[in-house]
Amino acid sequence: MxxxxxxxxxxxxxxxxxxxxxxxxxxxxxxxxxxxxxxxxxxxxxxxxxxxxxxxxxxxxxxxxxxxxxxxxxxxxxxxxxxxxxxxxxxxxxxxxxxxxxxxxxxxxxxxxxxxxxxxxxxxxxxxxxxxxxxxxxxxxxxxxxxxxxxxxxxxxxxxxxxxxxxxxxxxxxxxxxxxxxxxxxxxxxxxxxxSASFPLPADIASMGTNDLVLQIITGGAVLPAPNxxxxxxxxxxxxxxxxxxxxxxxxxxxxxxxxxxTYPWAKAAAHIARARPALAGRIVPLDTIAPLPGVLxxxxxxxxxxxxxxxxxxxxxDTLGAAVDAVLALQKHWAQVNREIRCTWRQGLLKCSLGNIMHLNIFGQHMVVISSAKVAKDLLDKKGSIYSDRPQSVILRLCGYTRTFPLLSHNETWRKQRRLVAYEFNVGSISKYYALQEKEAVTLVRNLLDNPDNLMREIQMYGVNGFTFPKSASSNNYDIRRIGSIIMRVTYGYQVKSVDDRMLAIPLQSLGNFSKISTPGAFLVDQIPALQYLPRWMPGSGFLDKVDTWHQMFMDSCWDPYQWSKTNIDTGDALMPNLCASIIQSQEEPLSDDEEAQAVYATGSILGGGLDTNMSSVLSFLMAMILYPQVQAKGQAELDLVVGKNRLPELSDRPNLPYLRSIMAEVLRWSPALPLGIPHALEEDDDYEGYFLPKGSLVIPNIWEMSHDPEVYTDPMVFNPERFDGVDAEMAKASSLAFGFGRRVCPGMHFAEGTLFSIIMTTLATCDVLAGLDENGKEVMPKYAYTSGTISFPEPFPVKLQLRSAAAATLLADISTVE
Missing domain, CATH: 3.40.50.720 (NAD(P)-binding Rossmann-like Domain)
Incomplete structure (x- = not known):
């Protein structure tokens, strides 16, 4: 050499x-x-x-x-x-x-x-x-x-x-x-x-060189009227x-x-590709539609x-065009394979994801930025929130109405108005008025699970894994985990859910089930070909529009019916106070305008979707952790006995004096985040970060699971270990805050959600031992750390048994009224 x-x-x-x-x-x-x-x-x-x-x-x-x-x-x-x-x-x-x-x-x-x-x-x-x-x-x-x-x-x-x-x-x-x-x-x-065969293939369009013009030709894009x-x-x-x-x-x-x-014009290149590669001809725009050159080249x-x-x-x-087409087609296959590999999947109970702190990809023309570092997430999503707070838009979700709610709204003034309504009601200084409700519903949940332990997983299968499909024969006491939905309906509308098939809750939950189905990437071709939304109803291929009409009506009913009930019943006294709808309506000196009322309807309609599944997942993860780590359970119970005693139930006002229980909750949110890949943001302007050019319109995906399991931050991250926080609230907050989003898209109900979860944790540990359930042969079945895939992830079904710690605990639970 x-x-x-x-x-x-x-x-x-x-x-x-x-x-x-x-x-x-x-x-x-x-x-x-x-x-x-x-x-x-x-x-x-x-x-x-x-x-x-x-x-x-x-x-x-x-x-x-x-x-x-x-x-x-x-x-x-x-x-x-x-x-x-x-x-x-x-x-x-x-x-x-x-x-x-x-x-x-x-x-x-x-x-x-x-x-x-x-x-x-x-x-x-x-x-x-x-x-x-x-x-x-x-x-x-x-x-x-x-x-x-x-x-x-x-x-x-x-x-x-x-x-x-x-x-x-x-x-x-x-x-x-x-x-x-x-x-x-x-x-x-x-x-x-x-x-080059010696170097890694480009990760996205931004790094593929001028071959992006060939990609544009063979994917139906414009053929440049430019010199070539x-x-x-x-x-x-x-x-x-x-x-x-x-x-x-x-x-x-x-x-x-x-x-x-x-000298070889792009129109000539497109014509050659169409002739030489007949299989690609249908992808190329009609050659007679290509704009002519403005003069002699x-x-x-x-x-x-x-x-x-x-x-x-x-x-x-x-020959060059042939090599370029081969390269681009191979690159598309490579990107598709990378896309499959980076879809973080649960294997043997462990989410595997081999990404760096930040990865910029291009999947079929859509730029994606996957963030796996809390520092990077804060640098971009928090510190640059002015350009990282948009949401990707879906045609099918818009047609069904879901993009009217602030979690999916674009980063605009309508979003600000809706979020402001919710944030005001659920800020840390206002939520104490809901403590009694959260405590009562936690007691009811524990009491029902003691009476019917099999209901726990049956309910999760109904509402979580199976897309919120409700059996019509469900019994009236078969809504234990739906207690979370009951809390949300009560707080949002002042409505007390009466039974498992109460329409006021069932319709919103069914609408959430529809959302789960239609929001799956690639489920509807109209997201790739928006023109399909304009098909006449008699034309083949337009059948999905009839479903859209049904889903849209159900979405509208799920938002407007509870709101109208609450609005009508504020003065009759049937709407229990306080509640979010009443706060919005009564805070105005004049009646709400049509636009203001619409924003109130969709803001309040967002609460159930934002809080139900995630809280359900966290409650189940807590129960699993207590079975797998009995020493943690015992230490939490000891703290409760010392601070609260055994003569009363704990209250949310005790929370400042229960550092170990606060650590348990933070560790639940870190150990098993309900949204392992968060909710995607969308980049509103081109940006550059540590050598990465991030194009406008990129989907920005916060890989919360990886952030929460970074071994450089959390020693033995797969171990459930509340002691890792040393009782320091700031350290707990670093972990738990990841579960609630970033920047301007942080969940405005996070303090209320934490209160609901903490109330269930403290009530359960104060009154019960959480034990492994039994199979049909009477043998203990230990849960496995295994979770479902999907936007919101649940523990795979496991049996659980709650056992009263004492006769006094039974009395305390029985003494709490289920009626407000």
Whole structure:
């Protein structure tokens, strides 16, 4: 192997990876730069003799001293493609990035430099000369206009090519001032083709290079009416390596090289793909709908690259297109496989998810950002809440009405109005008025489970795992876990649920069941093809619209009926006080306007959906933990006996004096978060975080399970261990707060939800021992730490037995009235 060491910047990029491959094949040693997480991934996965990596987080500002140590030549390729960065970042990366590398290389004594430029440096950034039937050579230079630039700042191509022109001008000015430097620039056309087999495949569209234009063609996207001077990525890489071997090549006029195979319009490329790949023809927009070019396409003269550099013949456009299509199709399959692998699944009771702290993916055109670090979540979702608080929008959910409620509303003024109504009622200073209700319902739950222990899992199977399907023959006392629903109905509407089949609760729960079904990703084609929502009802394929009508009516009934009942019965006294509806209505001096009333209806309608399933899951996880960790149960009971005594039931006002019970609740929320992947946020603007470009519209998924089980934060994270918090409320809050969301989307009812859960925990432990249930043969069945998949995750069914701790405990439970 040669002793010549070449520094290749942005080595994981589309062209740079091929440059590294070809240098290694010629016997050179290669040191490649990469940013942050990408550097880590390359260093861990790419193992080739003669290849090493160095971390450079920002080419515009980083110190290259270590990167340039012992280097004989530099090939600089690192630069974002059009639209990948803001205007300021594009200029910084292109101009300052290039000049920072070049200046430091010159100071380090490196003389040989090959820099990637662009065909855009040959003509005006408007591109109009491209349609004047001209022939461009290396003697042509693009001219920039500052006044015109101000008018074109929103045009990503104009910005990109302006930056490239200014970069090459600055480069050659520096070269003239330092004649010892041997510099060459490569000006390629549109670069497409295969990906390097030595490097990881692109994780998303943002990193797939100009092949994204091929992806756009074969997925039915627009075919650009733009000039297409087409060249294979392998030829572009070869030109860089040949330029390095032939330095010095003279002054700036003699050391610029157009690298291009042919003039080949995108419409012609689409037509070729349709002919050569009949299976893809149906995906491509009708060729007769492609907009014509605005003039005669100019050409690029590649003579000097063939003769001076020695490129010789180029790979034909047809072969290049074939390789690019194969690469894109393989990439789609790879992304689909990655998507399957990152769908965190429960295996042997343990959620497996092999992600870094942040991962940016593209699944069938949808950008996804998966966050697995509490720090990253707070950096983005909390500190940048102004742009990370939107929700992804679903056509089917909108048609059914669910996006009218604030958990799913876009980040707008309507969302603010609704959330404000709920947050005011359930803030930490207001919820004490509901303590007595929460305590009473906790007692009723424990009492019913003592009488009918089999009801616990039967109810969970009805309302949780099976999508809220209610058996019509359910008995009146068969609604133990539905006690949580009863609490929510009472607090929200002042309504006392009367039986298991009470319509006032059954309809909202059925609507929640519908939501569970229709919100499953990919369940309805209308989310992928929105035009289907406009199909005439007589047309085949429109049958789903009839279901939509039914689901929409049920959703409306679930929100409006309880509200209207509450509104009507405030003055009659039938609506129990206090309640959220009454607080909203009575706080207004004038009757609510139609819009204000609608916001009140949908705000209150959000409460049941936001609180039922998650509380049910947490209660079951608590019971499971007490069976699996009896020493924790005993310690919690001892604290209750010491602080509260055995002559009364604990009350929520005792909570400040029960640090171990608070630790148990925090550990339940950490050990088994009900929403393991949270609720997705949507990014409202482009953002950049630690080297990741995060595009507007990205789905941002907080991987709460991974955050809660980070071994660097929580020792032995799979062990249920309340002692890990040392009784410190701040440490408990770090864990438990993850369960309630982030930033502006934090659950406004979190304090009330914690009160409900704490009331059940303290009442259960004060009066009962939680024991493993028995199977049909009378043998103990220990629960397994295993959970269902889905947005909200439940423990898999397990039997449980509550056993009274004493006769006094039975008396205390019996003394609590079930009537308000």
């Amino acid at each position: 040669s002793e010549t060491l070449v520094l290749v910047t942005g080595v994981g990029g589309f062209i740079a990876a091929h440059v590294a491959d070809q240098l290694l094949e010629r016997g050179y040693r290669v040191r490649g730069t990469a940013r942050g997480p990408k550097y880590q991934a390359l260093a861990e996965t790419v193992k080739r003799p003669g290849l090493e990596f160095v971390r450079i987080d920002d080419v515009a500002t980083s110190d290259f001293t270590a990167a340039l140590a012992g280097v004989d030549a530099v090939i600089h390729l690192a630069c974002p493609l059009p639209g990948r960065k803001s205007v300021e970042e594009t200029f910084s990366s292109a101009i300052e990035g290039t000049m920072n590398v070049v200046r430091q290389a010159q100071r380090a004594g490196v003389k040989k430099l090959v820099v990637t430029s662009s065909f855009g440096c040959l003509l005006s950034p408007t591109h109009m000369p491209a349609f004047h039937g001209l022939t461009f050579t290396e003697q042509d230079w693009g001219v920039t206009d500052d006044a015109e630039f101000e008018q074109q700042k929103d045009n990503k191509f104009y910005v990109y090519f302006t930056a490239k022109i200014k970069t090459e001008i600055a480069l050659w000015d520096f070269a003239r001032a330092h004649p010892e430097l041997e510099v060459a620039t490569i000006l390629p056309g549109y670069v497409i083709g295969p990906y 001077w087409l060249v294979d990525v392998r030829d572009v890489a070869r030109a860089h390596v040949l330029a390095l071997t032939r330095l010095p090549l003279g002054g700036h006029g003699d050391a610029r090289f157009i690298v291009n195979a042919a 100019s050409g690029l003269d590649n003579t000097r690259s063939k003769t001076v550099l020695g490129v010789g013949s180029y790979i034909t456009p047809e």
